[in-house]
Amino acid sequence: MLSRARSILLAAWQNLFPRPRVSEREFFFTRALFAFAMLYFLPWGSTDTTQPAPVGLARIMDLTWLANPVAFGYYKTAAACLLFLYAAGVALRWTLPVLCFVQLLPYTLLNSQGSPHHGFQVLSLPLLALAVLAVIQQSSSGPWRSQLLAGLGCVLAGVAFHSWLCSEMRNSVVQALLPVFGSVTGWVIDPAEAAVFVGLAFGLSKLGRSGSSERYRSSHLFAAQWMIGATYFISVCSKMKMSDWGWFARSHYIVLDTVKSTRQSFYSGLDPALNIDPPGLHFFMQHPDLTRVFFSAGVLLEMMIVFSAGSRRLALLFGIATFVMHRSIQELMTLNFHTNEAMLAIFFMNLPYWLWCRQSKVAMRS
Amino acid sequence: MDRRHFLLLGLVAFSALSLALKESYPFSHFPMYGNPSDDVCYHWLADDQGKPLPVATLTGKTAPKLGKIIKSQGDKRAEELKLSRKKLPKVEQDAIYAELLRYLRLQASTLNQTLPAKLTLMRTDVQYEDGKLQEKATAVYAE
Secondary structure, three states: HHHHHHHHHHHHHHHOOOOOOOOOOHHHHHHHHHHHHHHHHOOEEEEEEEEOOOHHHHOOOHHHHHHHHHHHHHHHHHHHHHHHHHHHOHHHHHHHHHHHHHHHHHHHHHOOOOOOOOHHHHHHHHHHHHHHHHHHOOOOOOOOOHHHHHHHHHHHHHHHHHHHHHHHHHHHHHHHHHHHHHHHHHHHHHHHHHHHHHHHHHHHHOOOOOOOOHHHOOOOOOHHHHHHHHHHHOOOOOOOHOOOOOHHHHHHHHHHHHHHHHHHHHHOOOOOHHHHOOHHHHHHHOOOOHHHHHHHHHHHHHHHHEEEEEEEEHHHHHHHHHHHHHHHHHHHOOOHHHHHHHHHHHHHHHHHHHHHHHHHHHHOOO | OOHHHHHHHHHHHHHHHHHOOOOOOEOOOOOOOOOOOOOOEEEEEEEEOOOOOOHHHOOOOHHHHHHHHHHHHHHHHHHHHHOOOHHHHHHHHHHHHHHHHHHHHHHHHHOOOOOOOOEEEEEEEEEEOEEEEEEEEEEEEEE
16 A cells, blocks of 8 residues: 555655647647737736836836836737747747736736736746747747748737727627627637737737747746746645635635635625625535535645646646636636636646647647 | 755755745745635735725726735834734725725826725625624725
């Protein structure tokens, strides 16, 4: 029994953090989808004219200029151009650090209001890891003329795409779709815009003739997975530290937090639809042991997901399980985790790999 | 040191760094729901009659932000006074509430919204006793 456990542990250790093999096609899709997700989640503006509790970059620079709508328009156009450069794989060694700096700005200002928001670190931290990786691990680029041409194309695409997002025409399309699709309009227009973004970036990547080493492509996927997993792991460490290791024993009280977050959602906008009790409240309170098992399972998932980095099957398994966990919390707490879900879908569940890239690999072998 | 050792050590070091930095965007210690307890409360904004106001619509700041600001400012002041946050004198706590309401007025003016002349900051304590959910709202600060 003991020797069997030992051999299982040894096998787990030997299979820990494998290097995934990533094709050029998968590399492109993860970049393009991540870039679109960053563009999609960038705020439309800022109303924060002060930074009363500066954090991060706000300690050394004043970011309140972002509250100026004109300045923010220029900022977002520049961000869109950089996101196209990243998606198209143009000069990643320079593009990624600049993009990382630019992407941090609005969220740093948002978090400098004395009330930290924890929804965007899951975008910024992997981007930071990828920026560091791009600096230390050279990715090969295409011929400089092609890269320059693709770079110019990315700037044009960024300006055009951002102009579309802000245009009256887009607004008219959304309004026209509303009677047909109602509140799910976003599910119609967002994928269409994502497809256009990815399509444009694909064309530009071909124009730039960017290539990359197998090692860099592998590290790109692995670094993003590891960093996303690390954000979950840190939250587990924090839980243990803050609760003095009593988190699991007291986890049934999370139910009271579900009441708190549901009420807070109501008091934010006084939407009568949110003036409700969270589902399963009384059941959870009357069955504290079951409740502890339920919430503890989520924490174990958060603790383990980082160890699935690099493994295709484990990443898929943990990606789906963590996605489901977020959806369950959304139902219980009326909180959403769209950024986390997007990152899990792109880097862990990695749909392009399972649906297309893997198929093409099988076809190539046969 | 092989790759696995390096990545595990990196994970430990990165976690330790994040716990030490607490909040320094993009780094965070992700403290949400870190200490479950039966002592749960939340804050909301009301007019002078205690009628709730849609704080996010009026100021762009959601109700959870109120609690976070009160907590972070309370922690900061408590550290300066070398006290625990729960033992802050009333005058200090009131100063934090007053500052929060000033901040909300500033945010409302940025959004061209008008807040009532007098605002009240409310706190609701949540408990579960005898199979029933108990919620008790009190005004903690009124202008």
